[in-house]
Amino acid sequence: MIHIKNLSNNWGDFTLKNISLDIKESEYFVILGPTGAGKTLLLEIIAGLYFPKEGKVMINGNDVTFTSPENRGLGFVYQDYALFPHLNVKKNIEYGLKLRKVPEDKREEKISELVKMLKINHLLHRNTETLSGGEKQKVALARALAINPKIILMDEPFSALDENTKSKLILDMKELHKTEGITFVHVTHSQEEAILLADRIGIMMKGTIVQVGNPDEIFYKPVTKEIAQFVKIENIWEGKVTNKKEDEMIVEVNGNKIVALSDHFKVGQDVRLIIRPEDIILGKGDTSARNNFKGKITSVIKHGFYYIIRIDCGFEVEAAVTKQSIENLNIREGKDINIFFKATALQVIKR
Amino acid sequence: MIHIKNLSNNWGDFTLKNISLDIKESEYFVILGPTGAGKTLLLEIIAGLYFPKEGKVMINGNDVTFTSPENRGLGFVYQDYALFPHLNVKKNIEYGLKLRKVPEDKREEKISELVKMLKINHLLHRNTETLSGGEKQKVALARALAINPKIILMDEPFSALDENTKSKLILDMKELHKTEGITFVHVTHSQEEAILLADRIGIMMKGTIVQVGNPDEIFYKPVTKEIAQFVKIENIWEGKVTNKKEDEMIVEVNGNKIVALSDHFKVGQDVRLIIRPEDIILGKGDTSARNNFKGKITSVIKHGFYYIIRIDCGFEVEAAVTKQSIENLNIREGKDINIFFKATALQVIKR
Amino acid sequence: MFSEIRRNPLLILFFIFGMLIVVYIIAALSNMLYSQLVLHPGDFINVIKDPDVLKSIWLTLYTSFIATAIGVILGIPLAYILARYEFYGKDIIEAIVDIPIIIPHTVAGIALFSLLMKRGVVGVAFSKLGIVFQDNMWGIVMAMFFVSCPFFVGTAREGFKSVNPNLESVARTLGASQWKSFYQIALPLTSRHIFSGAIMSWARGISEFGAIIIIAYYPMIASTMILARFNTNGLLGSQPIAVLLIIICFITFVALRLVSKRGRRI
């Protein structure tokens, strides 16, 4: 659907470096990265609002690198919604249809279909400035959907909303994506949005795409230390391969021997082990786990629905557990505890 | 420490209505509420930046309702940090000390102690505009701490920071509170911040304080439906008391009989039952639970480290479970499942 | 604010200082209006009936209107470019556009006279087309345009800057050409700034004197008439014209303000 090749640009403070990316038809693709990574600029180049210095943008097999935005037929939703303040809700939604000279009855039909789908019928004659954030977001979406785009580009669409509104809108977006079969490209710095919505995620850092994959690949198998840190994995252990047999190997971390899948690593190589805190199991568990360590609990901190436990096993381990586990295992600061994890849950990267 | 009595005010769009509040010495008190609740105005009245129309503010037993801010000796940290842009980091921190005519050697001593504690030694001669958000936050804190305040007021101190910086600063704040014994009053709309930091929480909605308690009281026993919704409890069931014996009662919800603690409710009374999703247990469990229902799973959605499961048991139930439970119980949309919860985990309120 | 003043002696001091400016301006105007309309109403009524005076006032309003119209037509594109784009030399262009504000009025008059007089570089070219500037209505228009256009450009530029550029970007993704996104989105959203910039420009044109007296003493605009009568008849002969001019200006501005305020609500 969208094919980007060797794209480079610099615009003010933002630089894009040699970006290549393929986004498939009907995919919900999330570009995830910290602020300042150049995500918005990439989106605006896909929309045709800026032209790149180098590289190509293809949509449906056509080279559109220098096509004007009005001839691309993409929907665009900005973080600040960018509703036309001098037009009411209906006229905002209608704007693209009028430009296309769609006759009035067809326009009315399309609008009533959209407002029904997004449940904003009651807002149709309201002034845009009187709307709440969530309502503005829906109107911006309706306006983009009105022109029947094959692709919708969204720039941090939920970042200005409160958490409750955001959760509801995310469910609506999932539904919309399921029923309409539109390709979504969604830019965000929020991992939560990415997990909830993405079919695939592209991680963008410092002007370039550093990893592309489905959410499990991104969150369980980050390919660099920086990505691991960005997706909030504190368990990053530096070690060295000391032994290798068939498809397994031993990695020594601070004198502890950890079993991992061998992949293409060699004995003597310096590696990093990465594992998500929810893959660390506490207490009497699962005998199938080869990695089994004893440690002392150094801190217990509540985070919403779960607790983050830090354990010193000779290397620092962070685990995420539920309230029930805390109660069942009687977890407290200073206590000794056993931890387990599977060799398959470990991601190994070079360093 | 801080005693507020029958405070009322209106300032522009914000109104405070009859607020009474007691904040204890060395307490970390979080004022939690949605945007527009008037939280900042309340903080500014405590600081003396605005004077209230009615009511009293007492600090340490002295009536300071109309005392100028410069005579209150409180520290104040704004959401936008409000660092003086024409002064460098050191001069910002030094500002309050110079006003107090502290001699230079004592000033240097105090500053070096503060920057050591907050780990910002290396920033001392930097221009404030070149700092990152987290660094600005620390400088603002150092500046407020320099005057040895007994109380520090913070207005949404973390809301402009990215998630990683925020998590680190929250740990630093906990440490600081533990070692310094200062009373903190922290205004926020983020439940996460409140859970992580608060000794006690005051929930503020529409210009008034609606509940005060420790985090467990607030998050497990909200006293109104609005608070329950604000702390993201979807399990709010409307029912009627049909039976009562000793300290237990039966509440009928859509024909289902739920056992709850009777408290002061009467047979025939309309009530609401509230329970957090992590208190719902799935599968073969715990025989001590009196409430035991069969239902069908209607949705399974991943949220970061846990999953939110919706179950239809004749009434809508939301449960939060870990990845391991999902795997062990083979949870999938459309499957039947048993749920359990304790009578003691239910919060019952009038309606 | 008043509840704060009670607790704040500094504000009282500031208020007293600040009010001196306001009082000076009010005193100058009310003294003139009072001494004319209350103490000497007869002179005022005679002036209203004087066709020469009325003609000069009409000429002033009319030429300034033309100058403003030219400024609006040429100024909107300039303001839009200055608000929307960054380019090399933009600072210099902005500085040049502001020159007429800081240049002494008589110096502007000399410069324009030298350029537009019958023997002047531009004057020669235009006289072949039958357009004369020296001692002519078009000279007045050109002088007014020179001194007033920076006010329009500055206000319109601020207007365009205040329009979120994402609005035009969205319009373009919805199918609007650059021209349509300009006149359907940016222009209507800047209408209040354009209107108030035009009023300022018009007022500036009416108020000009130093530049005009040099390029066109005749036909007499109101200011020239005031000075001429002041030199021959003193205050008695000139003050009624000044009062009439200011009353007409005030009524017009207030009316325009009201129109623009009503427009805001739509």
Next chain:
Amino acid sequence: MFSEIRRNPLLILFFIFGMLIVVYIIAALSNMLYSQLVLHPGDFINVIKDPDVLKSIWLTLYTSFIATAIGVILGIPLAYILARYEFYGKDIIEAIVDIPIIIPHTVAGIALFSLLMKRGVVGVAFSKLGIVFQDNMWGIVMAMFFVSCPFFVGTAREGFKSVNPNLESVARTLGASQWKSFYQIALPLTSRHIFSGAIMSWARGISEFGAIIIIAYYPMIASTMILARFNTNGLLGSQPIAVLLIIICFITFVALRLVSKRGRRI
């Protein structure tokens, strides 16, 4: 921007329209400077040596400086109050402060003459103190102050508005009185606006002519001198003074700009 122009015919059109204003202003100035400095340098040198001309230019710069100083002292408190507080009647005060901008210059002259002349309401009081305005330096100062103070107040007000009020609030919680938070925080952060407002006010004072010629034909300021020489000796006699005045103004403004830019870095 230039890379965008290639793909955008609308921008080219806008650019051409917009440039007409810029070209007009450049043409007027460069024509005057060229014809004087290149074609008639001798006249220019004679004027530089004429003590009457030099005295009039010095008087202009000097009186405008005094008018600006008064405006700064009275204007800072007013600007601060207008920027920081909301109160009943604020709109009206803001409108009154802007009146001198829209009022025709000769009308301002008549109003001030009527107020300050020897027989005028204020003039009588001050003449007992030995201060005369009519045909006197102080009349020039008062006229310049009248027309220039709105420019200073407006710029300083924007300056104070741009200072985050939380900065002053924090300063107060740290122990600063209202006065200290004003002069240690708000004032230094507004210094650039205050400086550029003062420059604008000074420039406006220098450029004034219509109001001054009525209240004080003598002592002659530069503009009056230009008109007088124009009326007796035409362009040849007046243009050299205009060129000299504008060169002095430009040098001063550019120097002040550089000083203020260097100040920004500190």
